[in-house]
Amino acid sequence: MIGVLRKIWAFAGNKQNEIKKSVIIDFFNAVFYALMFVAIFVVLNALVTGSTDMRVAWAALGLMLASILGRIVTRYFSMLQQTNAGYFMVAEKRIRIGDKLKVIPMGYFNQNSLGNITAMATTILGDVENQAPRVLVLVLGGLITTVVFTLAILLFDWRIGLVVAAGLLVFLWTASLTERRSRSDSPRRQAAQEGLVEAVLETVQGMGVVKAFSLDAERDKKVDRAIEESCAKETALTKALTPYNALQQVVLWLFSVGIILASILFYLGGSMTLVVCLMMLIVSFVVFEQLLSVGNGVALLQLTAASIDRANEIDRVPVMGEGGKAIAPRSFDIEFENVGFSYGKRPVLQDVNFKIPEGTTTAIVGPSGSGKTTICNLIARFWDVDFGSVRIGGRGVREYTPDSLLSNISMVFQNVYLFNDTIENNIKFGSPSATHEQVVEAAKKACCHDFITDLPDGYDTVLGEGGATVSGGERQRISIARALLKDAPIVLLDEATANVDPENEDQLQRAIESLTREKTIVMIAHRLKTVRNADQILVLNGGRVVQRGTHEELLSRPGFYADFVDARKKAIGWKLGGTVPAAG
Numbered sequence: 001m002i003g004v005l006r007k008i009w010a011f012a013g014n015k016q017n018e019i020k021k022s023v024i025i026d027f028f029n030a031v032f033y034a035l036m037f038v039a040i041f042v043v044l045n046a047l048v049t050g051s052t053d054m055r056v057a058w059a060a061l062g063l064m065l066a067s068i069l070g071r072i073v074t075r076y077f078s079m080l081q082q083t084n085a086g087y088f089m090v091a092e093k094r095i096r097i098g099d100k101l102k103v104i105p106m107g108y109f110n111q112n113s114l115g116n117i118t119a120m121a122t123t124i125l126g127d128v129e130n131q132a133p134r135v136l137v138l139v140l141g142g143l144i145t146t147v148v149f150t151l152a153i154l155l156f157d158w159r160i161g162l163v164v165a166a167g168l169l170v171f172l173w174t175a176s177l178t179e180r181r182s183r184s185d186s187p188r189r190q191a192a193q194e195g196l197v198e199a200v201l202e203t204v205q206g207m208g209v210v211k212a213f214s215l216d217a218e219r220d221k222k223v224d225r226a227i228e229e230s231c232a233k234e235t236a237l238t239k240a241l242t243p244y245n246a247l248q249q250v251v252l253w254l255f256s257v258g259i260i261l262a263s264i265l266f267y268l269g270g271s272m273t274l275v276v277c278l279m280m281l282i283v284s285f286v287v288f289e290q291l292l293s294v295g296n297g298v299a300l301l302q303l304t305a306a307s308i309d310r311a312n313e314i315d316r317v318p319v320m321g322e323g324g325k326a327i328a329p330r331s332f333d334i335e336f337e338n339v340g341f342s343y344g345k346r347p348v349l350q351d352v353n354f355k356i357p358e359g360t361t362t363a364i365v366g367p368s369g370s371g372k373t374t375i376c377n378l379i380a381r382f383w384d385v386d387f388g389s390v391r392i393g394g395r396g397v398r399e400y401t402p403d404s405l406l407s408n409i410s411m412v413f414q415n416v417y418l419f420n421d422t423i424e425n426n427i428k429f430g431s432p433s434a435t436h437e438q439v440v441e442a443a444k445k446a447c448c449h450d451f452i453t454d455l456p457d458g459y460d461t462v463l464g465e466g467g468a469t470v471s472g473g474e475r476q477r478i479s480i481a482r483a484l485l486k487d488a489p490i491v492l493l494d495e496a497t498a499n500v501d502p503e504n505e506d507q508l509q510r511a512i513e514s515l516t517r518e519k520t521i522v523m524i525a526h527r528l529k530t531v532r533n534a535d536q537i538l539v540l541n542g543g544r545v546v547q548r549g550t551h552e553e554l555l556s557r558p559g560f561y562a563d564f565v566d567a568r569k570k571a572i573g574w575k576l577g578g579t580v581p582a583a584g
């Protein structure tokens with residue numbers, strides 16, 4: 001139990017003071033509670049000794065009022081501290097998780113689904129927010145208060161005090177049994193809750209596909225199963241803990257009965273006065289009340305610990321860029337030396353070597369799945385290589401901090417993610433200090449100014465999550481405007497013409513030209529025209545660079561490139577030099 005309390009305490013971080021205050025205030029709450037018994041004692045004493053008068057009545061009334069008011073005020077402030085501590089300690093953790101997600105390897109997102117991460121940041125941390133301070137105060141406050149009560153009773157009558165102390169010890173034993181039982185079931189309940197969030201999120205995100213394939217019933221079943229699982233685990237935990245809660249209650253009742261019997265026996269034996277005996281009878285009903293709350297707290301302890309463990313898991317994920325320096329590279333040459341890379345256990349790139357001199361254009365071509373996007377991902381250090389090195393300006397990408405590396409790179413990919421914010425802010429994403437005029441200029445160059453101004457709210461139009469309220473082509477053009485504004489010296493481009501209507505294509509090509517002018521460009525090329533104009537073409541197949549050279553050089557000899565171009569021409573009608581529909 002102490003280990004778990006420590007864990008919650010450590011999680012509270014700089015909110016420990018609030019929790020401390022709450023425990024102290026709770027202690028005073030118990031003192032005010034005890035005042036009620038002083039009032040009862042005053043009345044009983046007057047009744048037994050026959051010295052009843054108005055002064056006694058006023059004194060008792062005053063004590064009662066002080067007790068009630070004191071308890072209301074202390075409870076109010078204690079709850080306030082707990083809520084404050086719970087909210088802020090979790091808010092800080094959420095911010096830390098957000099910061100961490102930006103610097104951990106992308107592999108983490110492969111192993112942990114969006115549902116998983118969402119559950120951690122919402123339900124799991126929500127549990128910690130609501131439970132952690134409450135559990136700490138319930139358990140610590142309850143134990144401290146009972147110990148104080150026990151000491152007070154020891155002063156009244158040491159023999160009854162010993163009975164109460166024995167009750168406390170036996171209760172602690174039952175509490176440790178409860179805790180042990182809840183330790184195994186709590187993580188299972190946690191996992192089921194995560195599964196539920198995951199199932200709901202996946203269904204909502206894939207709603208279009210679900211509808212298109214009439215899979216509503218299937219998905220409903222999956223969500224239903226997740227709900228059933230979560231419900232089953234919750235019920236299992238409650239069922240598992242119920243006998244232990246009952247045992248705690250029985251133990252405390254037995255000791256209460258023990259106090260009553262002992263008090264009566266001592267009174268009948270003449271070793272206890274009537275007033276003390278009557279007091280002990282009353283006390284026997286309430287002395288263990290706080291311990292019942294401790295019992296509830298103990299059942300929640302492991303649940304809270306499981307939530308904290310889950311939330312802390314992310315702290316153990318190694319970050320990228322630790323030890324990196326803010327480097328301003330001397331040049332923007334890009335170099336791959338003996339690079340080998342796998343996604344998990346799946347090898348994707350092997351022995352990749354190439355050099356891209358600053359200010360040149362390199363086109364990467366190759367069949368689907370050959371590793372073209374992966375090369376771009378490694379330049380931006382979204383992933384770390386397994387072997388060899390990736391260098392920019394002669395320095396390994398690992399030497400840079402992620403910020404200083406990415407400040408040199410603009411990316412325009414086919415899968416564009418736009419944020420649930422205004423178009424203006426989405427374009428300003430990489431350059432927050434840009435003026436409205438600069439945003440408009442970039443939008444014009446990227447051929448999106450006209451469609452933006454056609455929208456009722458223009459640049460203030462909120463795009464919806466992922467950019468859901470604009471078309472694929474519009475999303476791409478906004479992302480080009482974003483890259484134009486950032487004006488980074490290296491541009492990684494997944495030739496973004498697939499979603500553009502022919503009317504805009506020439507303009508967009510010009511936009512891409514102005515984006516890429518005098519830059520170091522790595523382009524996943526789909527159009528032969530682009531490939532032909534590149535300074536260097538890398539032909540990838542099965543994760544290896546199988547050919548390298550200019551268009552003319554590669555076409556002049558038989559090989560993969562010549563076959564590839566031929567096959568593509570036949571398949572989708574590429575025309576040398578023409579403006580042709582883009583190939584995926």
Ligand SMILES: Nc1ncnc2c1ncn2[C@@H]1O[C@H](COP(=O)(O)OP(=O)(O)OP(=O)(O)O)[C@@H](O)[C@H]1O
Binds near residue numbers: 343370372374
């Ligand atoms: N995040 C990932 N996790 C695991 N495997 C991945 C991941 N991304 C890509 N892969 C796999 O790595 C291989 C190379 O993928 P990559 O996206 O680099 O290919 P590509 O040449 O760009 O393909 P395409 O032309 O279809 O976009 C593929 O087999 C792909 O399935």
